[in-house]
Amino acid sequence: MIVHAVGLGGMLFFGGLWAGSNLMMLAERARTWQRMADEGYPDDFRRTMMLSKLWVEVTGLATAFSSGVFAITAGPSATVAIIATSITAFTLVASGMIDKPAPATMTAATGQAKPELRGHRAVWRGHHAGRTLAAVAAFLCLCTAACPTTAGWAMIVSGGLWTGGVSFLAVERSRAWRDMPLDDFLADFRVSVRFVDPLMPVCCFASAIAATVFSRASHGTSAIFGWVGVVCTMIAAVGSGAVSAPSVLRMLRSEKTQTSAQLMRDRTIMLASNVVRTIAALLAFVCLDAAIIAQ
Known part of the structure; x- marks a missing residue:
C-alpha cells in the first residue's frame, strides 16, 4: 500500500x-x-x-x-x-x-x-x-x-502544467535574468512575458476551479488536502499579482521613463515574487496529489 x-x-x-x-x-x-x-x-x-x-x-x-x-x-x-x-x-x-x-x-x-x-x-x-x-x-x-473523477483529472492536469511551468522559470529564467545586464534583461523579459502570460494564468485558475469542484465533492482527508491546495494556489496567484504586477508593468514600459535604479529594484521584486510563487505552487501541487492519493 x-x-x-x-x-x-x-x-x-x-x-x-x-x-x-x-x-x-x-x-x-x-x-x-x-x-x-x-x-x-x-x-x-x-x-x-x-x-x-x-x-x-x-x-x-x-x-x-x-x-x-x-x-x-x-x-x-x-x-x-x-x-x-x-x-x-x-x-x-x-x-x-x-x-x-x-x-x-x-x-x-x-x-x-x-x-x-x-x-x-x-x-x-x-x-x-x-x-x-x-x-x-x-x-x-x-x-x-x-484520477477516477473528471474534476480530479482536470485538477491534476492543469495544476501539473502550471507548477512545471513556474518551476522552469525559477530554475532557468530567474537565474539568467538576475545575472543579465539591465538592457539585455529588459529586452529578454518583454519577449518572455508576451509568451508566458497567456499560458500560466489559464493553467493556474483552471487548477483552482477544478480543485474547488473536487474538494466540494470529496470527504475527509481528501477534501482537506484539496482545500489546502486551493488556498495555496490562490495565494500564489493573488499574492504574485499584487506584489509583482506593478513592477512588471513598469518594466514593460519604455525604459526612458524609468531610472536604472527603479528598474533594478523592480527586477529584484519580480524575482523575489517568482520564488514565493514557485514555493506556493509546489506546495499546492503536493496537496492536490495527496488529495488524489487519499481518495
Whole structure:
C-alpha cells in the first residue's frame, strides 16, 4: 500500500513538473530564440541548456521510475500506466540521441552565423515540440490511470502544467535574468512575458476551479488536502499579482521613463515574487496529489 502510494504520488508530481517544464521551454525559450539575433543565440542557448536540460531529464527519469512502480502495483489501471511509462522512457532516450549543441563559433570575417546556426533553431524547436507532445501525452495517461473523477483529472492536469511551468522559470529564467545586464534583461523579459502570460494564468485558475469542484465533492482527508491546495494556489496567484504586477508593468514600459535604479529594484521584486510563487505552487501541487492519493 505504501509503495503504491509513493508510486502514485511520485508519477503525478514529477510527471506534472516534466510536462509543464517542457511546455514552458517550448512556449517561452524556443519562440524567443526564433526571434533572437544570430550573435546572441549560441551563448543564450548554452546558458539555458546547462540547467534546464538537467532539470527536464531528472524530472523525466523520476516520472518513469515512479510510474513504473505504480504500474507494478496498480492492478486494472496498470495498462495505461505502462503506456505512459513507455512513452516517457522512449522520449528520454530519443532526446539524448537527437539533441545536438549549438554551433560553437561565428565566422569572424563577415560577422554572420555559420550556415548550420541558421537551421539549428528550427531543427531544435521541431525536436522539442515532439518531446513536449510526448511528455504531455504521457502525463495525460498517468492522470487518466490515477484520477477516477473528471474534476480530479482536470485538477491534476492543469495544476501539473502550471507548477512545471513556474518551476522552469525559477530554475532557468530567474537565474539568467538576475545575472543579465539591465538592457539585455529588459529586452529578454518583454519577449518572455508576451509568451508566458497567456499560458500560466489559464493553467493556474483552471487548477483552482477544478480543485474547488473536487474538494466540494470529496470527504475527509481528501477534501482537506484539496482545500489546502486551493488556498495555496490562490495565494500564489493573488499574492504574485499584487506584489509583482506593478513592477512588471513598469518594466514593460519604455525604459526612458524609468531610472536604472527603479528598474533594478523592480527586477529584484519580480524575482523575489517568482520564488514565493514557485514555493506556493509546489506546495499546492503536493496537496492536490495527496488529495488524489487519499481518495
